[in-house]
Amino acid sequence: MPFDPTTEPNRRPPAEIDRRSLLKLMGASLSLAGLVGCTGSHDENALPYVRQPEGVTPGIAKWYATAVTFCGLAQPVLGKTYTGRPVKLEGNPDHPAAQGKSDAFTQAALLGLYDPNRSRGPRRLGTPVGWASFRRWATENAAAMDRRRGEGFRLLTGPFSSPTLARQIRALLARWPLARWHILDDGLFTAERAATQSLFGQSLTLQPSFDQASTILAIEDDFLGPGPRQTLNAVQFGAARRKGDRRMQLLVAEAVPSATGAVADQRLALAPDEAATLLRALAARLGLGIDAPAPGSQQEAWISKALATAAQDRTLLTVGTTQPAALVKLGLLINERLGALGRTLHFSPSPFESLQAESIADLVADMAAGKVETLLCLDTNPVYHALPDLDFTAALGKLPLLLHAGLHFDETAARAQWHLPLQHDLESWSDARAVDGTTVILQPLVRPFFDVRSRHGLLDIIAGGEGNDDRALVSGTWRNAWGEAFEEKWRAALFKGFVEGSRPETLSPAVRDRSLELETKSPPRQGLTALIRPDATVWDGVFSENAWLQETPKPLSKLVWENVVQIAPALAARHGLADGDMVEVSDGHIRLQGPVFIATGQADETLALTLGYGRAIAGGLSEGIGHDAGLLRRSSTPWRCDGLTLTPLGKTVPLAFTQPHQQQEGRDFVRSVTAREKAVETDIAAADFYPPRPPQDPSWGMTIDLDLCIGCNACVTACQAENNIPVVGKAMVAQGRAMHWLRVDHYTDGPGDAFQPVPCMHCEQAPCEMGCPVNAAVHSIDGLNLQVYNRCIGTRTCSSSCPYKVRRFNWFDYTAGDADSVQAMRNPQVTVRSRGVMEKCTYCVQRIEEARIAADRENQPLGEVVTACQQACPTQAIVFGNIADPGSHVSRTKADPRNYTLLEEANTRPRTTYLARIRPEDGEG
């Protein structure tokens, strides 16, 4: 029977690395390095984050600072390892671009390391071979290339920021002058580069300071949504919103509902072409000397509100990178007029090293012309990712030799003569820059599980080297740069997780050219416009194989394991469509089929499509899921496609939601107050038959500030990693059996859209505890509502009684079928639950106990305990701590007049409470 990933992702075919060889591997590394020496089973030259303990104590975690890369940029992390096994990633608190926080992608990168479907060894024509045989080929090839000065050799990479990789490529190109290097760019920064080039005469990266702004105007810019800047933006956004009286105002205009729009103080739904109108009108009102057509009344209101708030203080206007460069430039001019440049908007040199590469269009042209003999695709997947109008796949037919190096045996690998598996970031030496430009040295948390090479090692092999000393390759770059100070700086960089002082100075470039090449009139549109965006959970497909991310609900729709054709209610009504109805989207040539999802707040004549699905990774999780919206992209307009038709197919498929109902139905789960009257009203007098419990110190409690939550799912994925939460697959989720202990509820009829993270409430009068016949649901003295797994017999009475429905049940043995590598990833401090057992959020009891044990041992008062969700939350919406201590952060947030209890009428006295959202004053919103 073929393996069906949509139903049984955990029951994977037996891994090639079996338990025995894994144990052997771990055993060998332990005895080699761990028990004999004092450096642990990680790479001998990696340095622990804080201090190096004498010898490895099993059960005591060690932390190493490193980074994972996303879109070519570093996401700085600290990796927690137990006896050489990384089990959790947390944002690096010292790194200015992370500040200890992270996004869902970074949290899930851990599973990427252990992904059982990763490629495990080189293949020639699909058949496994050894690296020796590839090296033989590479040595011969290098010799031939030396003779022919690299003629016919091409290298294709994605965008990257690694100075070492750049150094290697430059060296290779110097040695083989006729060889050429091309880039398959993701286009995320194209408009920004073009706009700065045009305005300032140099290609720069925008560095907005959301924390410095008192008003933010975001036009088609989901800056709080997923992306390489999400963590930093969200950290700054959180800081700006926490400013109390001077709380920042956010005005958003967008066509497709986004996380940013959801948390906006005012959101305007725009047709795709109206972004230009709005910007021009705004520019005209600011006296930029632009003639603008009169905007509609809603736009007029938005602009008035924007200008009214903007006039007061520091304002920042952002235009999304999916918009044409001319609009981004207009946005920069408006910012200049608003006085934002140098105050709320800064510029820095691009962190990318891949800017010198030639475009992929040149490569395809040369391939078609037969000028290319050998193409090495280094960590890039052009067969899937190249825009379809380039016709890369057709040009492949004329290519004699294709080499593919990547983490998976993906679409390009399937077409390649040589497939060369790469190391994951967490097991390799490398370097990269974060979004702010700060350099991170990536050090391995663990030796590679499989027979894989790093990107640096692979390039070294291509150049005829051994390719087995990645550390030397990376340190070589920095030895050149630092000279004498190398040893000290290198140690410091590994220790702290980044190179101190490497953050480039922000620039204040002079404006050179204010001319605008705006289309004066938007062309008449026929048909529908698709807005194509990277997916919120699998991005452009780089995370397709990551089961955690596949099962992370999309922030707004709460869908998992697929992409949909998202449309506005008006369009749905016109075609008589409901959620899950299959439609065909066509531009006349390309036809995509997918289920419809109806989103309120979307512009009427648009389709919102996301990338990253419709994959063909043989035997992979993502095979056969969703449609490839990338097929509609064009090089000229990569983020939109006009002139589409929508045809209902008359079929309906079930959609897998983690939250099928997203209206509050007139109830007030998400409460709101105005900035002026900050107190939440409560009309329920708590009644109690029982005498109050004596106050205990500590008493654990949590607050979640709904004004700060941006629904980014970082907490959900962090919780999944911390607590060994299994993935159950689409069919199970559709049946209401998702396992996430922490869910983020989303309501479309709150004060605007609203997110509400719901962990266990840890009720003081917990209804779940009363019903359990076997004492499996019990209360701890410090206020935790505990679930004793090995006592549970699975009557599920607790879940029936739970008003918040936060309990999750193991309907099957979800964990027994886990691949060996996935078993190695589990947090050893958290029990792996078996079949038939109820589970739920524990307030990370393992972290509490760890702190308690440490405090007892040192005879010190109990220090701060940080839960996994709180740790990850980039806006610091989640606060956890001891409510018995009046000075604790959580006690202060509980004293906030905005503090309220979810389902207060149930009188369960939850320890988890919420801080109400702040809505615009009546009449303003």
Add this chain to the structure above:
Amino acid sequence: MSDFSRQADRAITEDIVSIPLDFPHPRLWRLFFGMSLALLGCFFVSAAVLFVDGVGVWGINIPVNWGLAIANYVWFLGIGHAGTLISALLLIAGGHWRNSLNRFAEAMTLCAVACAGLYPILHLGRPWLFYWMAPYPNTMDLWPQFKSPLAWDFFAVLTYLIVSLLFWYIGIVPDLAALRDRAKSRGRQVVYGLLALGWRGSGRHWARWQQAYRLTAAIAVPLVVSVHSEISLLFAAGPVPGWNSTVFPPYFVLGAAFSGFAVVLMIAIAIRHPLGLDRLVTDRHLDRLALFLLATGLMTAYGYLAEVFDALYSGEGPDIDTLRDRLTGTYAYSYWAAVIFNFLPLQMLWFARLRRKPLLLFLVALSVTVGMWFERFMLLTTALYRDRLVSSWGEYSPSHWEWALFLGMLGVFLTPYLLFVRYLPVISAFEVKEAYRKTGRLEDA
């Protein structure tokens, strides 16, 4: 003692005791028994799948994490109540007409309680640990949590099973002796002889027997009320809107008696003619049963009204929402099916003429049995599928394994019952005789 009454005694004994010794319709019985064995096989297959794969093979989920299993548990247990009610309560209250009905009604109770007892075990996430609900000495030093209605459940069902079994067995001992005495084959003599526990019908035997039987009856009577009251607390003791209501205990007990009388009526009609018992189970008995059915049915209907009133009078948003979900929501069909099947055909029983039409009575009773099943299903799902927090709303549809287990459970019910009908006296011969002597009428016996 007159010859006349001796003759009558003998005739009654003959009528009843000859059935197991010389079964009137062996081929018909084999046909039914074969079918029930097939159903029993279905039970074993679906239970095996359940045990091997886990309770996830059912359609239950979060929020509806109890499904057919618990609905059927309540349904089966309710059906069982009529047996105890007829036997014990009427024994003590002196309703002589019960004597023609009590034996097969009690046997029905036993089978139904066995089915009911299996369901909560099957529905557990880890069914092999069900005994953790019992207070037994163990190295973990742990007892059940006595605050939990489920712990009470465990005691209630177990007590009910034991008391019903004892009551039924004590009652059948004299008739087993009669069977032993009349059995022709050696094998039967031995088996019936062992089961008869050496009963010789001496005066001392009868005196002891009277004590034991009446005492067990006195224990069983409160169970009629307490067991189902307790089962209702499984729902009512929790904070779930739509369950958390004080009307639940009487509502459940009356519903239980209602469904139980329906099943007793069906069995009486089904067996009296094929087994030639028309003289003993008369139209008058059916009439009495029908009246009880009507009475308990009306009381159950009052429970429906009280529940609606309760929700509206409370003014609590969640309770009113659950009421609306019941009347108009996804599972409204189960509410209206319960109302229609339970109470609409029932109204025919107001007419004495119709109460003596066996086929009609059978159909009315069948309708009530189905209606009460819908009621149990409705009570369960409508409260759970839309709980307080909208974000956790979800729907439930039973999987085919749940239906298979339900079918199989009918086999668990029918197989021992058919064995009882075939091999044991279905009517209490000596009690009928006793009643006959007291009243002089077989109709009242």
